[in-house]
Amino acid sequence: MLKFRINDIDVEAEPGWTVLETAREYGIEIPTLCFHEAVQASGACRLCMVELREGDWTKLVASCVYPAKDGLNVYTESERITNVRRWIFEMLLSECPASQEIRDMAAKYGVTSTRFAIKDPEQDCIMCGLCTRVCAEVVGVHAIATQSRGVYKKIGSPFMKPNEACVACGSCVSVCPTGAMARRIDLVRGKMEEDQTNAA
Known part of the structure; x- marks a missing residue:
């Protein structure tokens, strides 16, 4: 088993698991849109971004495609991740404003409006593939x-x-x-x- 930490909680993962799969195993919520267990992950929507920390070094990665590794320190709700997630939701609201699903998910994370221009008010597809x-x-x-x-x-x-x-x-x-x-x-x-x- 691979051993690391998510939000300062000790977790274990099977070899081959991703950070997202491990988080879900422990009931730790990470929002996703383009991920589905039936197909290969693509990391297209970037909504599942998490922060890796090691001392003063940090890195943002898409948790659906980032493999679980021994010794990782993963944070899913850091200030940096919260800011990135807000930007992604605002972009989604501008790109597919007709999607009630996107509006509901964004609102759950405190995003109810977008600063970006809406080009097609009827668009509801995020092109996640x-x-x-x-x-x-x-x-x-x-x-x-x-x-x-x-x-x-x-x-x-x-x-x-x-x-x-x-x-x-x-x-x-x-x-x-x-x-x-x-x-x-x-x-x-x-x-x-x-x-x-x-x-x-």
Whole structure:
């Protein structure tokens, strides 16, 4: 077993565990959005950041991808982490203001407004990629993909057209942290009435 400390509490982890997995094992809360046990962690949303300390040295890491190691000193609620978490929530509120899930989670951590400009009041997707990863890694059909790059990046089927590879399993909807995929599923699989017409 690996032995280290989280918030000055002695913890043990199995080899291969991450800091996030260890914290959850001990009931220590670290917020996440892009993490799901069913797929490989990506560290995309950075909401799970924690602070590592060793004397005067400190480092911020994404706990979902940082491996547990002997002798770590991890802090999940330090002043530095609280400040970073606030900034991330404010950015999320500006990037996907239509997501009630994001607003509720941000409010839980004391963030109810954002200083950043809101470009699309209807946006509810944080581009975390959970839907694409579960479709590829668990379902194995690659029916969902990330389109374009930067500010033009979107989540949908290749070429943004209904994809015959989609098996309508709902895995993407179940892992989506903001509920956005439930409102986009028809863009991937096509509307059910169209499927029924084509089948006839």
